[in-house]
Amino acid sequence: MAPERHGGSKVPGGSTGPPRRRPGRPAPNPGERAISPSKPSGARIHGQIVGTLARDVLGGAVAPGDALPNEDLLAARFAVSRSSVREAVKTLAAKGLIESRQRVGARIRPRADWHMLDPDLLAWHPDILHDRPLMAGLLETRRIIEPAAAELAALRATAEDFAALAASLDAMADAAPRDLEACCEADLAFHGGIIAASRNVVLDGLVATIAAALRASLRATNSITTDQARSVAAHRAVLDALRRRDGAGARAAMNAVLDNTEQDLGAV
Numbered sequence: 276m277a278p279e280r281h282g283g284s285k286v287p288g289g290s291t292g293p294p295r296r297r298p299g300r301p302a303p304n305p306g307e308r309a310i311s312p313s314k315p316s317g318a319r320i321h322g323q324i325v326g327t328l329a330r331d332v333l334g335g336a337v338a339p340g341d342a343l344p345n346e347d348l349l350a351a352r353f354a355v356s357r358s359s360v361r362e363a364v365k366t367l368a369a370k371g372l373i374e375s376r377q378r379v380g381a382r383i384r385p386r387a388d389w390h391m392l393d394p395d396l397l398a399w400h401p402d403i404l405h406d407r408p409l410m411a412g413l414l415e416t417r418r419i420i421e422p423a424a425a426e427l428a429a430l431r432a433t434a435e436d437f438a439a440l441a442a443s444l445d446a447m448a449d450a451a452p453r454d455l456e457a458c459c460e461a462d463l464a465f466h467g468g469i470i471a472a473s474r475n476v477v478l479d480g481l482v483a484t485i486a487a488a489l490r491a492s493l494r495a496t497n498s499i500t501t502d503q504a505r506s507v508a509a510h511r512a513v514l515d516a517l518r519r520r521d522g523a524g525a526r527a528a529m530n531a532v533l534d535n536t537e538q539d540l541g542a543v
Contacts, residue, residue, distance in 0.1 A: 324363040329399040394487035425525040427473035451503035
């Protein structure tokens with residue numbers, strides 16, 4: 276006679292029943308995962324620390340040369356470990372905002388060292404419109420690049436370029452002033468399209484580098500423009516000069532667009 280077997284009981288179909296739990300171990304709750312609050316991921320925590328500290332620097336709460344609070348204080352502020360603080364400081368150091376040294380701590384670097392074309396820094400900036408050095412620098416950069424690009428585009432643009440620029444301009448006119456984001460994207464497409472139509476590979480590559488800064492500049496200036504019709508008309512004058520293959524006229528028309536931008540900024 277076969278000895279009696281202990282353990283899971285036999286059920287139809289040949290499978291055994293569930294194994295016995297060890298004494299003292301609670302039964303699993305099938306709904307526990309659904310009702311338990313999820314903890315923030317490491318990446319999310321890192322992003323929160325970095326973003327908050329970056330906004331402190333970019334917004335002027337701390338100035339170049341100032342020391343950051345030590346790791347213990349920052350860890351307490353964010354309710355995180357010291358290692359999380361160290362990783363955040365490393366990220367900000369890589370973006371030029373902070374210099375960190377052993378036994379000395381972290382300090383805010385001079386503004387000239389900040390990587391202000393970095394899309395993250397531009398996204399974290401709490402008030403780009405009132406950052407005078409940044410807005411002035413962006414406008415000066417645009418004055419160096421865009422009128423020259425427009426002059427080249429008047430000589431090199433194709434029919435397809437003209438069609439794309441016209442579509443961007445129409446989208447800009449349709450969006451203004453009810454949809455700031457759509458107006459900004461259409462404006463960016465227009466300016467980027469002119470640089471692309473210049474058929475200069477260095478300028479074209481430069482657009483990718485400054486795209487985030489250009490978008491930030493256009494979003495800020497579109498938000499304060501009181502006369503969208505004037506802005507659209509100035510852009511249309513650029514396109515008209517391009518179609519006439521009038522390089523000098525295109526340069527002058529683009530300078531007029533940037534003059535309007537400077538006027539809007541001066542009113543802030």
